[in-house]
Amino acid sequence: MQKRPLLGLTLSELQNVVKNLGMPGFSAKQIASWLYDKKVTSIDEMSNLSLKHRGLLKEICEVGAEAPVDAMRSLDGTVKYLYRAGEGHFVEAVYIPDGDRATLCVSSQVGCKMKCKFCMTGKQGFTANLTSNQIINQINSLPERDKLTNVVMMGMGEPLDNLDEVLKALEIMTSSYGYAWSPKRVTLSSVGLKKGLQRFIEESDCHLAISLHSPIPLQRRELMPAEKAFPITEIVELLRNYDFSKQRRLSFEYIVFKGVNDSLPYAKELLKLLRGLDCRINLIRFHAIPGVNLEGADMETMTAFRDYLTSHGLFTTIRSSRGEDIFAACGMLSTAKQEENKEELI
Numbered sequence: 001m002q003k004r005p006l007l008g009l010t011l012s013e014l015q016n017v018v019k020n021l022g023m024p025g026f027s028a029k030q031i032a033s034w035l036y037d038k039k040v041t042s043i044d045e046m047s048n049l050s051l052k053h054r055g056l057l058k059e060i061c062e063v064g065a066e067a068p069v070d071a072m073r074s075l076d077g078t079v080k081y082l083y084r085a086g087e088g089h090f091v092e093a094v095y096i097p098d099g100d101r102a103t104l105c106v107s108s109q110v111g112c113k114m115k116c117k118f119c120m121t122g123k124q125g126f127t128a129n130l131t132s133n134q135i136i137n138q139i140n141s142l143p144e145r146d147k148l149t150n151v152v153m154m155g156m157g158e159p160l161d162n163l164d165e166v167l168k169a170l171e172i173m174t175s176s177y178g179y180a181w182s183p184k185r186v187t188l189s190s191v192g193l194k195k196g197l198q199r200f201i202e203e204s205d206c207h208l209a210i211s212l213h214s215p216i217p218l219q220r221r222e223l224m225p226a227e228k229a230f231p232i233t234e235i236v237e238l239l240r241n242y243d244f245s246k247q248r249r250l251s252f253e254y255i256v257f258k259g260v261n262d263s264l265p266y267a268k269e270l271l272k273l274l275r276g277l278d279c280r281i282n283l284i285r286f287h288a289i290p291g292v293n294l295e296g297a298d299m300e301t302m303t304a305f306r307d308y309l310t311s312h313g314l315f316t317t318i319r320s321s322r323g324e325d326i327f328a329a330c331g332m333l334s335t336a337k338q339e340e341n342k343e344e345l346i
């Protein structure tokens with residue numbers, strides 16, 4: 001019988017587990033503390049549970065922590081880790097140290113349905129949703145776990161397309177029984193899905209980043225087919241109903257493609273689209289990927305683009321490019337590993 005992983009369970013789910021085993025209610029909090037504070041790897045280590053209760057728990061559950069199976073290290077300190085996610089499948093988590101910050105980019109799905117033209121994961125197609133266990137394990141089993149200051153749900157997959165599991169993982173990150181991080185340390189990035197966006201905003205306090213990439217609907221649709229189902233103009237209208245002027249930050253991600261969306265008319269359209277919204281824009285340099293006819297804009301163009309937006313009142317930053325030598329663009333390593341696995345099976 002497959003044992004149920006405890007790591008990734010919320011407090012109320014742990015309460016159900018202990019109740020079903022006839023254990024006292026308070027043991028749920030004790031287990032949460034062993035999992036998320038003391039970060040044990042076996043039930044035997046949960047020494048304030050009686051031997052009888054540990055035995056009962058071990059019959060049906062396990063901790064469910066699994067170390068990464070591979071890692072690629074960049075000269076700039078970025079490390080891309082590969083985690084197993086079911087038979088023959090892998091997901092990536094990218095550790096990005098930067099001065100006194102250390103960010104982990106976490107995956108939410110194996111593959112992705114969104115098919116963004118510029119993305120390697122989109123080319124993989126969709127295989128499966130990650131469970132909350134598989135999402136939290138990327139943090140829990142990270143060798144640099146104790147150095148982490150921030151998490152971005154910006155890895156493989158569309159988090160709003162797996163919202164139940166993602167919300168559980170976010171609850172664990174930000175609750176006092178879990179990692180007890182401020183929601184300001186966690187950002188969820190999304191193309192903007194009609195079904196999940198409103199629920200996420202209302203049920204979580206974490207920061208939100210919307211992948212924008214073009215203010216022109218037709219062009220955005222070409223780059224990101226998700227535009228068809230939920231146009232950026234409607235996303236922005238929905239966002240206008242919420243207050244992002246206080247703790248919670250709203251940002252828009254904008255990959256700058258050479259000769260595609262990097263000129264003045266695009267900057268002007270961006271200003272028009274986002275006028276009056278409390279937000280910022282992050283310009284991102286494009287990492288070229290095989291088989292995709294898109295190039296990244298040069299630094300001079302990006303700087304001019306940023307300066308134009310900032311001088312017109314839209315706070316804009318250029319995200320520093322990290323890990324280029326290890327293909328930090330999401331989906332590259334897992335695609336290679338999956339192919340390697342297929343070859344081994346043939």
Ligand code: SF4
Nearest residue numbers: 112114116119122157
């Ligand atoms: S960019 Fe994100 S949403 Fe688009 S295909 Fe890649 S993983 Fe999916």
